[in-house]
Amino acid sequence: MEITKSQEGEKLVVLVSGRLNTGTAPQLDAELSTLVTQQDALVLDFSDLAYISSAGLRVILSTQKAMSRKKGSLVVRNCKPEILEVFEMTGFVDFLTIE
Amino acid sequence: MAPETVLQFALATMLPVVATIAFILLQRKTRFGGLGFWPQQIVIGIVFGSIAVFGTEFGINAYGATMNVRDAAPIVSGLLFGGPSGIIAGLIGGIERWFSVLWGRGEFTQVGCSLATVAVGFYAAALRKFMFDGKKPSWVMALAIGVVAEVLHLTLIFVTNMDAMKQAIMVVRACTMPMLLCNGLSVMLSVIAAMLLSGESLRNKVPEERAIAQTVQTSMFVAVLIAFIATSAFTFLLQSSLSSQQVDELLRINIDDIRTDIDQTADANLLAIARKAAERIGSVEAAKTMSLTELAHELGISEIDVVDNSGKIVVSTFSDFVGYDMGSGEQSREFLPLLDGTHTEYVQDFQPMSYDQSVLRKYAGVAIGDGFVQVSYNEQEFQAQIGSQIVGITSNRHVGESGSVIVCNAHGQVVSSLNNASSESLENTDLGAAVKANAPNTVFKSTYDGTPVFAMYNRTEAYLVIAIIPQAEAEFSRNTAVLVSSFMEILVFAALFAVIYYLIKRLVVDNIRRINATLGEITAGDLNASVDVRSNEEFASLSDDINETVAALKRAIAEAAARIDAELEYARTIQRSALPMVFQTYPPHYDYQIYASMDAAKEVGGDFYDLYLLDDDHLVFLIADVSGKGIPAAMFMMQAKTILKSLAEAGLEPDEVLTHANDELCANNEAEMFVTVWMGILDLRTGNVKFANAGHNPPAIAHAGGKFSFHVVRPNLVLAGMEGIPYKLHELTLQPGDTIFLYTDGVTEATDTNDELFGEDRLLLSLDARESQSVESICKGVHGDVDEFVGDAPQFDDITVLALKYVGRKDK
Numbered sequence: 041m042e043i044t045k046s047q048e049g050e051k052l053v054v055l056v057s058g059r060l061n062t063g064t065a066p067q068l069d070a071e072l073s074t075l076v077t078q079q080d081a082l083v084l085d086f087s088d089l090a091y092i093s094s095a096g097l098r099v100i101l102s103t104q105k106a107m108s109r110k111k112g113s114l115v116v117r118n119c120k121p122e123i124l125e126v127f128e129m130t131g132f133v134d135f136l137t138i139e
Numbered sequence: 140m141a142p143e144t145v146l147q148f149a150l151a152t153m154l155p156v157v158a159t160i161a162f163i164l165l166q167r168k169t170r171f172g173g174l175g176f177w178p179q180q181i182v183i184g185i186v187f188g189s190i191a192v193f194g195t196e197f198g199i200n201a202y203g204a205t206m207n208v209r210d211a212a213p214i215v216s217g218l219l220f221g222g223p224s225g226i227i228a229g230l231i232g233g234i235e236r237w238f239s240v241l242w243g244r245g246e247f248t249q250v251g252c253s254l255a256t257v258a259v260g261f262y263a264a265a266l267r268k269f270m271f272d273g274k275k276p277s278w279v280m281a282l283a284i285g286v287v288a289e290v291l292h293l294t295l296i297f298v299t300n301m302d303a304m305k306q307a308i309m310v311v312r313a314c315t316m317p318m319l320l321c322n323g324l325s326v327m328l329s330v331i332a333a334m335l336l337s338g339e340s341l342r343n344k345v346p347e348e349r350a351i352a353q354t355v356q357t358s359m360f361v362a363v364l365i366a367f368i369a370t371s372a373f374t375f376l377l378q379s380s381l382s383s384q385q386v387d388e389l390l391r392i393n394i395d396d397i398r399t400d401i402d403q404t405a406d407a408n409l410l411a412i413a414r415k416a417a418e419r420i421g422s423v424e425a426a427k428t429m430s431l432t433e434l435a436h437e438l439g440i441s442e443i444d445v446v447d448n449s450g451k452i453v454v455s456t457f458s459d460f461v462g463y464d465m466g467s468g469e470q471s472r473e474f475l476p477l478l479d480g481t482h483t484e485y486v487q488d489f490q491p492m493s494y495d496q497s498v499l500r501k502y503a504g505v506a507i508g509d510g511f512v513q514v515s516y517n518e519q520e521f522q523a524q525i526g527s528q529i530v531g532i533t534s535n536r537h538v539g540e541s542g543s544v545i546v547c548n549a550h551g552q553v554v555s556s557l558n559n560a561s562s563e564s565l566e567n568t569d570l571g572a573a574v575k576a577n578a579p580n581t582v583f584k585s586t587y588d589g590t591p592v593f594a595m596y597n598r599t600e601a602y603l604v605i606a607i608i609p610q611a612e613a614e615f616s617r618n619t620a621v622l623v624s625s626f627m628e629i630l631v632f633a634a635l636f637a638v639i640y641y642l643i644k645r646l647v648v649d650n651i652r653r654i655n656a657t658l659g660e661i662t663a664g665d666l667n668a669s670v671d672v673r674s675n676e677e678f679a680s681l682s683d684d685i686n687e688t689v690a691a692l693k694r695a696i697a698e699a700a701a702r703i704d705a706e707l708e709y710a711r712t713i714q715r716s717a718l719p720m721v722f723q724t725y726p727p728h729y730d731y732q733i734y735a736s737m738d739a740a741k742e743v744g745g746d747f748y749d750l751y752l753l754d755d756d757h758l759v760f761l762i763a764d765v766s767g768k769g770i771p772a773a774m775f776m777m778q779a780k781t782i783l784k785s786l787a788e789a790g791l792e793p794d795e796v797l798t799h800a801n802d803e804l805c806a807n808n809e810a811e812m813f814v815t816v817w818m819g820i821l822d823l824r825t826g827n828v829k830f831a832n833a834g835h836n837p838p839a840i841a842h843a844g845g846k847f848s849f850h851v852v853r854p855n856l857v858l859a860g861m862e863g864i865p866y867k868l869h870e871l872t873l874q875p876g877d878t879i880f881l882y883t884d885g886v887t888e889a890t891d892t893n894d895e896l897f898g899e900d901r902l903l904l905s906l907d908a909r910e911s912q913s914v915e916s917i918c919k920g921v922h923g924d925v926d927e928f929v930g931d932a933p934q935f936d937d938i939t940v941l942a943l944k945y946v947g948r949k950d951k
Contacts, residue, residue, distance in 0.1 A: 062768070062935070094766040094813075094884070101860055102811040130815060130834035131856035134864075 043071055051081040051115075057088030060096035069099045076103060080112040087118035092126055104136060115139055144199055148317065151194045151208035152325045155215040158186055159329040162220060163336050180220070184227025187216035191232025191256060195239050206314045209236065209252070210259045210288050211325035217263025218284065218326070219275065219333050225267070229260015248310060251299040255292035262288060269641055275339075278331045280356065285326035287633040289319045294626050308619050315622070351651075355643050363632045367625075374624045378617035386613045387582050390595035390606040393538050394580075397546060397606075398599040400532055405525045405600050406486040409503040409516060412438050413484070417505040417512040423447045424509070426454045439524070440514055442500070447510040450475055460494065468493020474504045477511040489521055489600040501600065521601060522548065529602065530554050542592070542608030545570075549601040565605075570594060574605060584610065650678045654685070666693045707742035707770075714743050714773055717780065719750055726755050729823035730946035733760065734914040736922065737939040738885075744937035745772025745814075746883045747780050753820070759787050761818035762881040762941050764835065766857075775812045779804060779858065783818065793818045793831040794868035797858060801833070801866070804859035813857040817881055826873040826945050831866045833858045836884055839906055843876030847906040849899065850879075875947030880906055880917065885936035889925045892932045897925055914942035 041058035052075060056068060075082060084100070086092075100116070107114040117139040119127065127133050162183055166172035171179065190212040198207030209232050217225015233256035240246045266284065267273060276284065293311045300307040334340075419434055420426045426445040435443050435456045445454040450465045465471040470493040476482045489501040492515075501521055504513035516524060526548065533544040533555040543557030551566045565571035570592075573585035579597045585607075586592060592607040650672045660668040666689055670682040722733045735748045745765030752758055763779060765772040782803050786796040797816060804814070817838060819830035834857035841847040855866045873879060882902070889897040905924040909917045918940045925938060 093888075094764070094815075097857075098766045098811060098813065101813060101857075105811070105861070129836060129854055131832075131854045131860075132834070135856045135861055 041067065043068060048083065051083050052079045053083040053085050055085040055088065059091040060089060061091065061093040062095040065095035065099050072099060072103045076106045082107065082114050084116045085118050086116060086123055089120065089123055092123055097130060097132065147197045148208060148321050151197055152321045154190045154193060155187065155212045155325050156328045156332050158190060159215055159219060160332050160336065163333060180223040181227065183216055183220045184224035185231065187212040187224065187228035188231025191228055192235045195232070195236050195244060206317060208321040208325060209256055210292055211285060211322045213256065213260040214263040214285060214288055214326050215329040217260055218267055219329065222264030222267050225263040226260040229257045233257035247300065247306065248296050251296035255295045258291065259288045270637060275330055275333055278327050278334065279360065281330035282323045282327040283360065285323035286319050287629060289322045290626050290629045294630060312622060351648050356640060359636055359639060363636050367628055367632055370628055371621065371625050375621050378620045382613055382617040383582065386593045386608060389539060389608065390582060391580065393536065393544050393606040394595060394597045394604050397533060397544050397604045398597060401529055401599050401602055404528045405501065408524055409501055409514065410484060410486050412440060413503040413505045413512060413514045416443055416514050417507050420445060420507065420512050422508050423453060431456045440520055441517055442515045444513045445510060446513065448478060450478060463494060474511065474513060477504050477506045518601065526554065533557065538606050539608050539612055541612055542606065545605045545607065547603040570605065574603065646675055650674060654681065661689055710770065710773060711742045717777060718747060726752060726823060728755065728949060730949045731758065731823065732914045732944040732946065734918050735941035736918055737937060738922065739937045740934045741769050743770060743773035744768060745776050746885065746937035746939035747776045748939055748941045749780060749784060753788065756823045758821045758823060760821065760941065760943055761816060762835065762883060762939060763814050763816040764883040765814045766812050768937065771810060771812065775814065779814045783816065792868055793820055793829055794866045797831045797833050797866035801858045801864065802862055805862035808859050813859040815857045821945065826875065826947065828871050828873060830869050833866060836882060836887065839880045839903060841878050841906065841910050842874060847880065847903050847910065873945040875945055878910065878942060878944045881941040883937065883939040885938035886921065886925055886940065888936060889929050889938065890932055890935065891929055897928050901928065914944050917942045
């Protein structure tokens with residue numbers, strides 16, 4: 041898994057590529073938990089994300105909760121069909137802002 | 140030295156440096172570096188050997204020896220390029236030096252030089268192997284190595300010429316400075332060139348980067364240098380003091396000898412005249428009647444005095460002296476013992492007379508019956524009578540080897556010197572001035588005939604006696620002693636340095652390296668590696684301590700692992716007993732078959748299922764999957780399972796159960812875990828299933844004899860994700876004979892060795908193949924297919940399945 045950050049106006053875009061599983065989720069968790077305290081608008085770009093496990097979902101869940109608490113915004117965008125399917129099956133589509 | 144000589148030496152000094160640069164570049168940039176070790180060593184050895192030969196052939200002959208820059212090449216070769224090349228170069232240089240006497244190279248040092256050049260090749264090879272471990276020495280060390288090699292060389296010249304020590308010393312003294320300097324510089328510059336080419340800094344490293352051995356090297360080098368300077372200075376001072384004492388004694392003895400000779404000659408002359416006068420005069424009474432002036436003239440003197448018993452002059456050639464009391468002056472009083480018979484003859488040195496202190500006279504007296512006769516030389520007579528005998532008195536006298544004694548008369552004319560040099564005057568020479576400036580009987584420096592000399596003088600009668608010895612001769616033994624003892628000290632200290640350094644390296648540094656290597660293995664995870672350095676007590680003890688520590692660590696790890704294993708086994712048992720294992724509950728009116736299993740990836744898992752009858756007609760069945768695995772997931776699973784069951788038993792519909800359970804799980808969820816749940820309540824009377832889905836995989840359903848298909852509804856969010864959200868109630872109906880299959884993503888996302896997922900299609904195929912079989916067979920069959928698909932890949936996730944076949948009203 042690789043994490044690439046870029047500023048896009050007010051928003052910070054985090055491009056996550058590769059596989060987000062039990063092994064790589066802690067790395068994203070560490071990155072996002074810092075960014076959550078610094079940024080008001082985060083975008084998770086999953087255009088190169090191939091797989092997401094429940095450990096990955098947990099990271100997204102806790103990031104979403106943290107952003108909601110501070111009234112910030114979290115947007116997930118460019119999901120591949122198989123990732124979108126996971127979000128649908130787990131009900132995350134109702135909970136996340138997916139573009 | 141002539142300019143072309145300097146050029147020759149400079150060229151011979153620079154050749155090894157040039158060869159060093161050339162070979163380093165060749166090794167790096169061309170195929171030469173690809174040749175094997177031995178071909179390279181031979182080529183390098185031959186080239187450096189040729190440079191040594193050049194050094195011999197362009198050396199300078201001096202004292203029957205050949206001064207040269209030959210040894211640097213084998214040393215540089217052996218130090219920088221490998222022992223064998225140094226030995227080869229040394230052999231070539233040494234053997235050629237042996238035969239070079241045939242075409243005019245110095246024969247005197249043939250053995251010493253040949254041996255030395257062969258020896259330095261081995262010396263460099265040994266240093267590289269034992270002292271520097273094949274690495275480059277620092278440039279300071281390189282200079283020292285070159286200097287020590289030359290000292291060894293010059294010492295060998297001594298050792299091989301024990302029967303001609305003087306010549307050997309001349310050779311060595313002439314060669315010492317140029318050879319030490321040129322060979323030392325050559326080795327040092329070669330090492331500096333090599334260091335610069337490999338991008339190393341010439342400056343000292345900071346302490347953390349310096350190995351123990353290097354620090355020891357530097358400190359020892361300084362200590363040895365100080366010790367060497369101190370002992371050399373002490374030897375120099377001691378030998379200087381000894382040699383100045385020797386010079387003092389030598390000069391004094393020679394002066395005294397000559398003085399005695401002059402004294403004796405003069406005394407004998409005057410005494411003979413006095414005896415003649417006494418004989419002619421006979422008695423005091425007779426003297427009164429004879430002409431003393433005539434007698435004096437006959438004897439060639441001007442003064443004759445006759446003294447009576449009372450000590451007064453009664454007759455004299457000088458009428459003024461008549462009546463003079465001999466006891467009234469110090470000089471004259473010395474003659475009085477002639478009157479009382481103590482002496483019959485007495486002679487005095489040439490000195491001022493008592494009667495008139497401004498006049499110098501030499502007196503001799505001889506007793507006659509009633510008094511004594513005394514005669515004297517005045518200055519002219521003294522010179523005339525004695526001078527001829529003094530001339531040449533020192534012409535065969537050597538002081539030491541090339542020193543001499545010079546005698547001058549009262550006018551400063553040289554009357555005698557070695558080989559009777561012409562009677563020049565000392566008046567305007569350095570020596571004459573130095574005599575005036577210094578006290579008698581002290582050693583002082585001057586020059587004589589253009590040679591620096593030590594000199595001493597004394598006077599006797601009217602003569603000045605000067606003894607001289609060339610400074611070079613006087614200091615020869617001292618300089619030789621200092622030179623030889625310095626050489627010996629350099630060799631002894633160098634050997635000591637090498638031995639101590641080698642011992643420290645072998646006893647400390649090498650052992651530390653071995654221990655570090657083993658510690659590296661241990662750190663890398665091999666707890667079975669053991670340290671075994673037993674070359675001395677300290678390291679044996681350190682080895683034992685490390686081994687014990689590792690053993691204790693190993694035991695602690697094993698104990699901890701055993702304890703965790705035991706605790707996990709308990710946890711597994713507890714979790715298993717929390718999942719229902721009895722599947723047939725035999726409600727009174729209706730029938731169904733149900734089977735489920737949970738296979739945790741670790742000892743405990745986060746998946747669970749549950750099934751229980753609410754009453755005679757309602758069966759609750761559910762499957763759930765906690766995010767994550769292991770102990771945290773297992774604990775969250777137990778909590779979720781308890782909450783779900785208590786809510787369901789309170790009579791709530793599945794959607795209400797999930798809504799309330801979600802709120803409760805959200806309330807205390809610091810770990811931010813979540814759980815997906817599919818929960819259904821089957822009305823056994825109608826086959827109607829009310830269900831709700833919190834983010835779980837859709838179940839597969841098959842009618843009797845039909846195929847399985849997924850029953851997809853839009854799921855709500857996972858439980859514990861967000862507080863306060865509502866869950867939706869769905870319904871479906873099972874016909875008697877229909878089978879519903881629930882599973883967790885451990886089934887569909889099971890992965891084989893090619894990273895391929897088991898997937899929903901394979902699941903449906905696996906189910907369809909067993910539709911008509913018992914629910915237990917379906918569950919076990921699917922699990923079996925998953926296992927077979929995964930093969931040797933490790934199981935990442937818990938695998939949980941639940942199959943329920945609705946049978947309907949029991950046939951009575």
